[in-house]
Amino acid sequence: MRKETEAQLGAPAASARAATIYDVAQVAGVSHQTVSRFLTGYPGIRPETKARVEAALAELEYQPNLSARSLKSGRSHRIGALVHDESETGPSLTAHGATMEAREAGYVLDVISLDAHDRDSITKSLALIGPNTLAGVLALASTDEMVRAFDAAHFTMPTYVHSEADDTRLAKTDVSRVGMPALIAYLRDLGHRRLAHVAGPANWSAGRNRARAFAAAVEELGLINAGELTGDWSARSGYDAIAALPVLPDATAYVVANDQMAIGAILALKRRGLRVPADVSVVGIDDLPESAYIDPPLTTLRVDHVARGREAVASLIGQIEGVAARSVPIEIPHVVVRESSGPAPSRRR
Known part of the structure; x- marks a missing residue:
C-alpha cells in the first residue's frame, strides 16, 4: 500500500x-x-x-502570541463576553463585530452565551467570569432581565455594558431618530396612509423603542396608526401575529420591527389571500443577508449592528489600556428598497 x-x-x-x-x-x-x-x-x-x-x-x-505577550506585559489579553444566545440576529451581529474588534486589537473574546430571559441563567453565567484571567468584561445586554442582572453585579475589572438606551418618551437611537422616520416617510411617499406595526417583545428596549418611534413618526407625518401586533423577533411569531387575527387591520402597509418577523408576516399575509406588495406592503428592520432572497425580496432598514459591537469593544479596550477609545465609524440606518413594498392600492393605475 x-x-x-x-x-x-x-x-x-x-x-x-x-x-x-x-x-x-x-x-x-x-x-x-x-x-x-x-x-x-x-x-x-x-x-x-x-x-x-x-x-x-x-x-x-x-x-500575535497572546500568551507570551501577557507574560511580558503582566496582564491578560482575554475579554469575557456575556452575550444573548445567538438565535437573535441583532445580538449575534453585534457579538460578531465585538469578536472582530477584539481580535484586531490583539485580544481574545471568551464568549459566554446565556438565556437573556432567565435571571438564574444570567446569574450563573456571571459566576463563570474569572477575574484573575481576564482583562475586562463585555456585557451585551438585550433584555430588561440582563440589564438588571448586570447593574447588580460587582465586577472587579474594567467592564462595558452595551445596551440600547431606553427613554420612555423616545430613545435617541439612530433607528428611532433617523431610521424609523425615514422608513415611514418612504411609505408615505408611496401613498400609504394607514400603517400597522408588528412590534418586538416588550421586555427588550429595542422592541419598545421601535414601537414608540413608529407611533411618533406616523403621528408626525399625519398618517393613521392602524394598530400594533406583537412578536418575539422570530419568523414564527411574525407569522402567528398575522395568522391568528380574526380580522386584519385596515392597513395598506405593515412596518415590522425586524426582518425575521417580517418574513413570517409576508407568508401569513399570502396565505390569507393578499398579494405583497399589490394589496399590502411589508417592510422590516435590520437588513439580514437572506432578506434580499425571500419572495418577494424584503424592503428594510439597514442597521449597522457589527459596528456597534466594534464600538463596544473599542470602548472597553480603552478602559483596559487607559487610553482614548478608538473611534468606530457607524453607518447611519437607511432604507434599502426591494420588492415587498410598492404604491398603496389607491395609487395604482
Whole structure:
C-alpha cells in the first residue's frame, strides 16, 4: 500500500512555522522594534511605515502570541463576553463585530452565551467570569432581565455594558431618530396612509423603542396608526401575529420591527389571500443577508449592528489600556428598497 507524504496531500511541510515579528520586519523593510511598536499601538509611526507593516502582517498572516505577550506585559489579553444566545440576529451581529474588534486589537473574546430571559441563567453565567484571567468584561445586554442582572453585579475589572438606551418618551437611537422616520416617510411617499406595526417583545428596549418611534413618526407625518401586533423577533411569531387575527387591520402597509418577523408576516399575509406588495406592503428592520432572497425580496432598514459591537469593544479596550477609545465609524440606518413594498392600492393605475 502506497504511503502518501504530507507534501503530496497538500498539508504544510513539517518545517513550516508561524511568522514572527522578525519575518514581518524583513518583508516590510523595517526594524523588528518598529513592528513591535506598531503591534503595541505606538502612535509615532509614520503613515507610510504603518502601511508597509500592515501589508506585511496580512501577507504573512501574522498571529500575535497572546500568551507570551501577557507574560511580558503582566496582564491578560482575554475579554469575557456575556452575550444573548445567538438565535437573535441583532445580538449575534453585534457579538460578531465585538469578536472582530477584539481580535484586531490583539485580544481574545471568551464568549459566554446565556438565556437573556432567565435571571438564574444570567446569574450563573456571571459566576463563570474569572477575574484573575481576564482583562475586562463585555456585557451585551438585550433584555430588561440582563440589564438588571448586570447593574447588580460587582465586577472587579474594567467592564462595558452595551445596551440600547431606553427613554420612555423616545430613545435617541439612530433607528428611532433617523431610521424609523425615514422608513415611514418612504411609505408615505408611496401613498400609504394607514400603517400597522408588528412590534418586538416588550421586555427588550429595542422592541419598545421601535414601537414608540413608529407611533411618533406616523403621528408626525399625519398618517393613521392602524394598530400594533406583537412578536418575539422570530419568523414564527411574525407569522402567528398575522395568522391568528380574526380580522386584519385596515392597513395598506405593515412596518415590522425586524426582518425575521417580517418574513413570517409576508407568508401569513399570502396565505390569507393578499398579494405583497399589490394589496399590502411589508417592510422590516435590520437588513439580514437572506432578506434580499425571500419572495418577494424584503424592503428594510439597514442597521449597522457589527459596528456597534466594534464600538463596544473599542470602548472597553480603552478602559483596559487607559487610553482614548478608538473611534468606530457607524453607518447611519437607511432604507434599502426591494420588492415587498410598492404604491398603496389607491395609487395604482
